[in-house]
Amino acid sequence: MPVLRALLVTPLVITLLGLGTASLPSEPHLTPAASYLPRLVVQGDAPAAALLVRTSASGAHDAYRSTGPGIRYADRFRAGSITKTFVAAVVLQLAHEGRLRLADPVDRFLPGLIRGHGNDGRRITLRALLSHTSGLYDYTDVPSAHPVSATAAIRTATDHRPATRLGRYAYSNTDYVVLGLIVQHVTGHGYATEIRRRIIAPLHLTGTSLPGARTTLPAPHGRAYAREAAGGGLSDVTDLDPRTAGAAGELISTLTDLNRFYSALLAGRLLAPVQLAALLNTAAAHGNYGLGIFPQRLSCGVTVWGHNGRIAGSYVRAAATRDGRHTLTYRIDTDTLADAGTLEPGLLEAEFCPA
Structure with missing residues (x-):
């Protein structure tokens, strides 16, 4: 699970x-x-x-x-x-607005970020990230790694070969870290800002925050x-x-x-x-x-x-x-x-x- x-x-x-x-x-x-x-x-x-x-x-x-x-x-x-469901909802709202497509490759938004050791952002789509079928290595599988930025987390993941082949389901926290950067690229705001504006405020989730x-x-x-x-x-x-x-x-x-x-x-x-x-x-x-x-x-x-x-x-x-x-x-x-x-x-x- x-x-x-x-x-x-x-x-x-x-x-x-x-x-x-x-x-x-x-x-x-x-x-x-x-x-x-x-x-x-x-x-x-x-x-x-x-x-x-x-x-x-x-x-x-x-x-x-x-x-x-x-x-x-x-x-x-x-x-x-549970953060992932919030991020996914924001990405799907952006798809509805025509600002991205689920079939878009990562490289359309973050060119060159996912490269090396068999990783290739030109082949990984947003749908693959959302559904955990990207194959990207899960950065939290490295016990010694405590990255405090998205790029550092992704770098930890791409220092490893893919955990599985593209198109096969394998849960990876790296997928949603990448999606957070894509939301920022598309909107000009961090994913936390977009979650607050699109979900937290409209639903009056007064106890919910992104710290x-x-x-x-x-x-x-x-x-x-x-x-x-x-x-x-x-x-x-x-x-x-x-x-x-x-x-x-x-x-x-x-x-x-x-x-x-x-x-x-x-x-x-x-x-x-x-x-x-x-x-x-x-x-x-x-x-x-x-x-x-x-x-x-x-x-x-x-x-x-x-x-x-x-x-x-x-x-x-x-x-x-x-x-x-x-x-x-x-x-x-x-x-x-x-x-x-x-x-x-x-x-x-x-x-x-x-x-």
Whole structure:
């Protein structure tokens, strides 16, 4: 499953606190996934977990639950690779405006940037970047590399041969770092400015931001932890340099904002029909991935669309029905969820396929 790998760790060890539950006083009903949530702490070894479910366009029937201490409803947190869906939406809006085409090669905008060791920006299209079929090596696979600029991240990637052949799906954070530079070339503004103007402001995502070089989280926020090893201690990694993630994963958001974003995106409020169809077309990635979003088919036949995000101290998963009317976002305050291959599908099944 796509992730943005944990990039920075701060060596401050803490102890795991006790188990508890919390909900909003105005909550109108108990969401089916709520009973599953404590497993993320007990079985998944997360310090705390929270989820928010939206079942109406207005958010009038939002249902919130948290388990464990330290997570509150309004908290800001790092959303990692969910940034990619925002970037993809901006690129598709630019395509609708005729300012670029998905079939354009990278070299049309960034001539000569992707060269060497078998990498060639003349052959890689924007669609290949959006669908992770470019073959570009993932710069976060180099543990010693902590690039703080997009060009440095791309240079780290192109110092390696392609991870796979062009046209084959292989998730790579490098793809979206390149897209961030293309947005800047086309618009004259950084991708963060375009996301704010085109998505954050129109949807009133008041808890969502792109921090740039700011290492701290905006208030209110809890703490973020990295586990040193399975069963080991926790380190506080709340403060980190998000430039290492950039357009691949720097976003900060809230549960409410992410549900609102995916609901609006899938309902067609951000993209014209042609671009929305392109967003959800998984043919290029052989069913694994659309353009900045991926499907997950559940046992009851329902397919949910969304993305996950992992960055040091945070793991997030957002999922929604195709019409955007039913959305769920959950988060934990660490980047490691034990038994994630069982727990996450189980939580989605509980919500979207209730008995």
